[in-house]
Amino acid sequence: MSEPRLRVGVVGAGRIADFVHLPSLRLLPELCEVVAVASRDPDRARTFAGRWAVPRVHATWQALLDDAGVDAVVVCPPSDLNYAVASAAIEAGKHVLCEKPLAISYPEARGLAEAARGSPRVHMVAFTFRFAAALRYLRRLVAEEHFGEIRHWRMAYFNDGQLDPGAPFTWRHQRARGGAGILADMGSHMIDMARYLLGEITAVSAVSRGYVGERPLAGGPGRGRVETPDACAFVAEFASGVIGTFDLSRAVAGRGGTGRPQYQGVEVHGTEGAAVYELIRPFHLQVSLGRAMARRQHWATVEVPLDLQVYPGSPRNPRTDDPL
Template sequence: MRLGVGVIGTGFMGKTHALAWRNVQAVLGGMMGDVATPDLALLCDAPLDRAQALAAQFGFARATDDWQALVTDPAVDVVSITTPNGLHHRMALAAIAAGKHVWCEKPMALTLAEAEEMAEAARARGVVTLVGYNYLKNPAFTHAQRLIAAGAIGRLVQFRGWVDEDYQADPDLPWSWRAKLAEAGLGALGDIGTHLVSFAHGIMGPITSLIADMQTIHETRPLPDGSGRGVVENEDAASVLLRFANGAQGSLVISRSAWGRKSRLGFEVHGTKGMIVFDQERMNELQIYQNEGPKAEQGFKTILTGPTHPPYGEFCPAPGHQLGFNDLKVIECAALLRAIAGAEPAHPSFDDALRIERVIHAIADSARNGGARIPL
């Protein structure tokens, strides 16, 4: 059985989706069971000559510059949406209305109301949805989840998370759509903070309340045409105090203006018997401290991911040889194929991702209301 694939967008994320769709059967076909084989049917971007050139490069049968034609094309069964944030909502709704499964990059939408509409539409139409939180598929992260479930660090008491990058640290970086609420929505919260919240949920479970503050570090930026400076309408950084449903407390720090940080997405989770530490900049490592044995011999242990941390072994038979960002996208793609085949629920679906969106918008609401506690 074939599954017709349509991808909207050919930038960085569009290319990662194309690579995942092309490679998923070759890498993970042996462990996926009876799933459909992806058929790269249609690629969309503008202008058309760019779409045609990249369709040939990526291995797609056809190209178009009309996304509405793609989502209604009878050869397309599943749509990858990799466009800027402001287009996710209408593209996803159109694809769902046409009965297509949807793989959408995060954040889901510009507003919470739009995200809720997307989730409701997907439930009503019965299509499979997946949101691009590929860091959740990292074998190091899933091993941390298994360790915690097995009681390796005891009862969880605190989560400390951070996500820092420097792609907006330079005050002379030109103003762009990322600075505009109508096109980007939230700033650092929507772009990278969502990933951190996905980690918090994946490790600790639901968040029940929070208190937050936000900061726009560079309030204006030079306009690209040199005519002056444009106002930055969203946040560069945020700090959050959390409470989880399991009774634990937590904190999050988020910045897109942290010089020297490239993808510093990570956490410490503290338990009554030890601690687990992860950092995406060292994505093939996990650190664990356990309060066991002679005190003189206790210390942090570094676990290098390898074939004993599935599905690492499907990519490489040797530990310590490292997986990369695009490999996580392949794992994510395999999960989507299994969900479409009915073998397992898609995670995070639009419903799962909506819970993440509610958290980031609650952070913004708390900050705008002087650090008020917001229940969730």
């Protein structure tokens, strides 16, 4: 007998739910169904529900958690609500997929992690980039020591989301709600990717910048003071001795040639070779193996093996379907 489909509720009807979570969940109709949505903006929630054929709309996230017909919750409201919603969902006995950052403060994030460990339900932070096929292949190559001793990691993430000084003031610009800005928003992904490949980080030295001091309020006169940084750069030391550099910005024009308003790239350099991963090429790596090759700057593009093109347990077929 097949397992019943997981009934999913979504807290938050913003961009991340609309462009990431719902399309992804709809790829798995045999495993789950989205049955409810909650948002503090009732019009947005109804529009969202209509677009995705979600049968139930709740006026509050508390009401969604009280819904006995919801087995699992995707937590993707503004960042300052993640802790309250996720901790209540765990207490209500729901499975939880929580967007990052888990919380605005370290004590809250630590408390949420401890609560999740004590729950029999499945829980996870939505660190999706670590599941990219090419990144998992890079992890395999690093573990198998194809590049020798890894000595340096370099990561860059750039987008133009806050480049326009006329873009309106939102919750992301408030420290109490948006936390550490670009570092919490996208930097958390990059740190997770680094730890996934190379282990724990033991020390950092960083600098951050904000480029626009005030932004116009949406839908009315006046301006709001921007309290969160748009850019951050830091040097990190890993427990293994690897030195890593991270460059992040949401206020630049991006990197030419990608055809997209964002760029994400990772470089790993070792004593016997190097590799480059770019988000726009999720099924390929650029590699240079052997000291002679490295000296000649000889690079080759390699395809991710078929066994890594779909995450283990996924029902998708990489030969016929969009890989997850």
